[in-house]
Amino acid sequence: MAADTAHFPANHPPVKFGKVGVLLVNLGTPDGTDYTSMRRYLKEFLMDRRVIEWSRLFWYPILFGIVLNRRPQKVGKAYEEIWNHDLNESYLRTYTRSQAEKMAESFKDLPNVIVDWGMRYGQPSIPSRIQWLKDQGCEKILLFPLYPQFAAATTATVNDKAFETLLKMRWQPALRTVPPYHDDPVYIEALANSVRKHYETLDWEPDLLITSFHGIPQSYFKKGDPYHCQCMKTARLLREKLDLPKDKLMVTFQSRFGPEEWLQPYTDKTVEKLAQDGVKKIAIMNPGFVSDCLETLEEIAGEAGELFLHNGGEKFTHIPCLNDSTDGMWVLEHVVRRELGGWI
Ligand SMILES: C=CC1=C(C)c2cc3[nH]c(cc4nc(cc5[nH]c(cc1n2)c(C)c5CCC(=O)O)C(CCC(=O)O)=C4C)c(C)c3C=C
Numbered sequence: 001m002a003a004d005t006a007h008f009p010a011n012h013p014p015v016k017f018g019k020v021g022v023l024l025v026n027l028g029t030p031d032g033t034d035y036t037s038m039r040r041y042l043k044e045f046l047m048d049r050r051v052i053e054w055s056r057l058f059w060y061p062i063l064f065g066i067v068l069n070r071r072p073q074k075v076g077k078a079y080e081e082i083w084n085h086d087l088n089e090s091y092l093r094t095y096t097r098s099q100a101e102k103m104a105e106s107f108k109d110l111p112n113v114i115v116d117w118g119m120r121y122g123q124p125s126i127p128s129r130i131q132w133l134k135d136q137g138c139e140k141i142l143l144f145p146l147y148p149q150f151a152a153a154t155t156a157t158v159n160d161k162a163f164e165t166l167l168k169m170r171w172q173p174a175l176r177t178v179p180p181y182h183d184d185p186v187y188i189e190a191l192a193n194s195v196r197k198h199y200e201t202l203d204w205e206p207d208l209l210i211t212s213f214h215g216i217p218q219s220y221f222k223k224g225d226p227y228h229c230q231c232m233k234t235a236r237l238l239r240e241k242l243d244l245p246k247d248k249l250m251v252t253f254q255s256r257f258g259p260e261e262w263l264q265p266y267t268d269k270t271v272e273k274l275a276q277d278g279v280k281k282i283a284i285m286n287p288g289f290v291s292d293c294l295e296t297l298e299e300i301a302g303e304a305g306e307l308f309l310h311n312g313g314e315k316f317t318h319i320p321c322l323n324d325s326t327d328g329m330w331v332l333e334h335v336v337r338r339e340l341g342g343w344i
């Protein structure tokens with residue numbers, strides 16, 4: 001309900017209250033594909049201690065001396081290929097905004113709830129959205145890092161940024177964070193549906209389904225990150241839901257960065273080897289990404305596909321992420337309604 005200020009004394013500052021905010025947060029994305037936008041985005045991303053855990057004394061000379069000079073141009077070209085030119089933004093931003101808009105529409109039965117969206121890196125920033133929700137009268141905010149599997153490099157850094165924002169506020173809203181939903185039956189069912197629906201569009205049948213998750217360094221896993229285990233559980237539940245034998249669904253990890261050893265098997269090496277070993281038809285999906293982005297469209301649908309076909313594979317298909325599809329929205333809304341328990 002709109003805040004009722006009628007009974008305030010005449011000299012009382014106007015305040016809004018009584019609302020509950022839902023803030024959907026995804027990773028982030030550059031504002032443009034040019035060098036300056038790319039550098040700004042990568043700098044914020046790669047300065048995050050949750051993402052790169054190396055000592056700053058070691059990392060900053062490499063970051064500022066090499067990475068931020070070369071990588072913006074290289075990655076900018078890759079973004080150029082998958083850019084949403086109609087809206088002049090990346091699909092990650094298009095989908096995240098659409099997810100918030102669709103959720104707001106279906107939450108019309110909850111008039112006190114305001115749904116908003118933000119990014120961990122780049123715009124709209126988490127501090128700006130938390131302040132905006134507070135200004136709208138949100139005394140309670142449900143923060144939803146959209147990643148199904150928890151990783152310190154993704155979920156924890158979103159939570160950190162939100163709490164860091166509260167650190168500077170006198171009148172803080174109550175903040176609740178959404179836990180990982182890697183084994184939620186609704187999520188698993190939506191993934192299974194997306195596979196079934198995609199297969200119906202093909203005039204061939206894949207010999208193998210690869211679930212490719214974003215990797216993390218092995219060292220993060222050894223320090224106790226639950227990410228690997230949660231990816232494995234998602235994949236097992238999906239395989240069971242699809243009624244596939246163990247050898248028909250494979251888990252791989254993509255997007256290595258830097259010289260360290262990352263979670264294995266690596267997606268690119270696996271795809272290459274499978275083709276060389278005579279596997280002819282594969283499908284790849286990215287269950288850990290809530291929206292298609294550079295890592296799914298360029299690296300998997302593009303590069304991994306080419307690698308497979310150039311090494312002897314005959315058929316390759318990429319199954320889109322859940323994005324803002326009906327099934328995808330069903331998952332996000334189910335998780336949010338559950339986590340709002342006691343607040344609405
Ligand atoms: C050491 C570096 C990185 C870790 C650890 C890492 C983990 C991680 N990332 C995602 C999801 C996404 N990453 C994306 C892009 C991206 N990731 C890294 C580095 C690490 N990620 C970089 C440097 C970049 C930028 C592109 C590049 O320079 O190669 C994206 C795409 C964003 C977009 O705008 O499209 C996503 C999404 C997860 C889920 C994860 C750990 C679980």
Ligand SMILES: [Fe+2]
Nearest residue numbers: 214215255295
């Ligand atoms: Fe990443």
Ligand SMILES: [Fe+2]
Nearest residue numbers: 228229230232
């Ligand atoms: Fe494990």
